[in-house]
Amino acid sequence: MTKEIIISGFGGQGIVSSGIILAYAGLIEDKHVTFFPSYGAEMRGGTANCSVVVSGEPVASPIVANPDIVVIMNEPSLTRFEPTIKPGGMLLYNKTLIKSQPQRKDIAVVSIEANVIAEELGQARIANMVMLGVMIKKTKLLNLETLKKAQRKRFVKANDEQLALNDKALEKGYGLL
Amino acid sequence: MKMIFGRPLGLTETLQRYCPGCGHGIVHRIIGELLVKLDIRERTIGIAPVGCSVFADEYFNCDMIQPPHGRGPAIATGLKRTRPECIVFSYQGDGDLAAMGTAEIIHAAARSENITVIFINNAIFGMTGGQMAPTTLPGMKSTTSVKGRDIGKQGFPIKVCEMLASLDGPYYLERCAVDTPRNVIRTEKALKTAFANQISNKGFSMVEILSMCPTGWGQTPVQAKKWLGEVMAEYYPLGVFRDLSKEEK
């Protein structure tokens, strides 16, 4: 089993953190993992994205061209990554910030009001955690409890309150669909 | 019979291969004496340049390293930072320090590396056969400026002490000469200060020494001393350009 994932959005939406949390969760579940951030001039002001590979085998390349799963947080990312998804793959997108409709019929499409839910929980910036919660539920890629552990590996300096809120966002996403 | 004058222990027995009237030998001797007088010979690492004094690694009786042209101050940084208990000096000519190694000297000075730099300025490339140096005077003849340095095409000389004095980093900068006994004594005093500064961890010290090159200048040794005093020292005024010990008092 090898799952190739791309997470994409604006800088500041926690794209890199989401990727690292996923990779850490894979590591905790004893899988082979890689994380690779997108890199270059386009990072400033445009989309930020990263590739995560979670696999039972050693990972060949951390660069993902045709992902199995794509998590989209903003409009430009949808335009860019929708066409790259493998047939039969899955697209999860943040409906709050994206007005267009995905066009592909050969993939599973999941829309989530991520920012609305996050703000209800008290913080817009945890929309990424809501998305991660939905994603692991829909794909059965990793366990919810592992993600809770993994976010603590990523946010080593965060206070307990924030960590608890992140957990809540993960749970909320996990229980959504 | 009691010996009252001889070769200082800071110099090896190796015969120095400099031209008659060259200033390098005088400066070598001063350094050789200071290594003993300051009792630092056994913990000193010297850096030879590329140029006429490339063989300095055979002349100074202490640990020595021979770097690429111009890179002495970078080597000195590596040595001093890993062996702070050692005394590190970089001996450089004008091609080495003011052409190839301009970036290295400026940044070592800006970082105020705790090293001692001895800069021999003879306004000419000696070893390669008398070509123009970055310090060759306007109008001065060399084998690559046969009608005299044309400032319209070949630009102006670099005044290193003045340039480095524009930085906050250096602790001590002085320009001396070795054309007269009086100036030689003054040079010894400056070099002693430059080494003493390092011993007491003061930071970057450099002594620029105007030195004769009769062969490169096409002059006799006597003419060369005279020309240095009358022409060269006019363009490159002697004196102290930075001495932070004065501000500490």
Next chain:
Amino acid sequence: MAEKKLMYGNHAMVEGVIAAGCRFFAGYPITPQNEIPELMSIRMNEIGGVFVQTESEISAINMLFGAAAAGKRAMTSSSSPGISLMQEGISYIAGADIPVLVVNVVRGGPGLGNIAPSQSDYYQATRGGGHGDYFTITLAPNSAQDLYEFPRLAFELAEKYRNPALILADGLLGQMMEPVEFSSKPIDPKSLPEKEWALCGCKGRERRVVRSYDLKAGKLEVLNLRRAEKYAKIINKEQRFKTEYCDDADLVIVAYGTCSRVSDAAVKMARDKGFKVGLLRLITLWPFPMDVLGDMAKKVDNFLVVEMSNGQMIDDVKLATECRSRIYFHGRPGGGVPTPPEIYKRIEEVLGGAR
């Protein structure tokens, strides 16, 4: 087993260098290796080491020359254009027989090129790189774990043979995060023996001189011949590689670094389809593992060389196999990274119906 940490390759390298007992870093920022000087500046400060951000790569390599001549483990890292600038210094260091570690996180070239991963500095790394008769021991990691472990190996080899060592990584390995296990006990630099050639002041001994020149008639020839003996010894003893599925192979892929891990996946795809394909992953690029290739050429008909360049290592494969086998090439220059399916396609083209 120690706990695994998810780390950037470049960060793993920093920890590996420190665990190897190195306490001197000098370097100049250049993408894609900036995480190395950034973390070094913090870590060296924490552990009482030296970090110098230099005015140029030329200065950086010469600071290494000084620090290593003083007998200490010293390293710099850069990426391709910066490594070009260092070649003068590396030549002098090789000529003075001083061990240092230089890391090249290779990017696309020539010129300013781009900042994408590449393997186009192979010739430079394995042919000495600067002027004169010399070689640098060159290691090719292919994972974050290797980036952690290879600095120690590089220092050990460099010191054993008194020769500069290079780690040839690429932007992909440096920028990627992967699990890393801190597999060995860190070396306390104080426990490393003093070198009998180190410059540290001549108290109680003859003075020492570190230099790369000898102008006396015939002397440099003698020195270079002695160095040739050293190189022969390294070639004889230090060829490192890994083989996978090579015993019955009709085709063996030869690759290093990133290409070797991508090829690994392609080999598995091919095996699943019934093709007898193996992988020779090179760990040392100099010394080049010629012996294993020479032996393989006696029974393997086809080699496929995979490189992120227009083809440089392929020359060494031809030399090592004495062109007894058919040698094919798949290359992605200028920052392209091959994928397992495209390598598999090449395998299919070469082997056709021979499954």
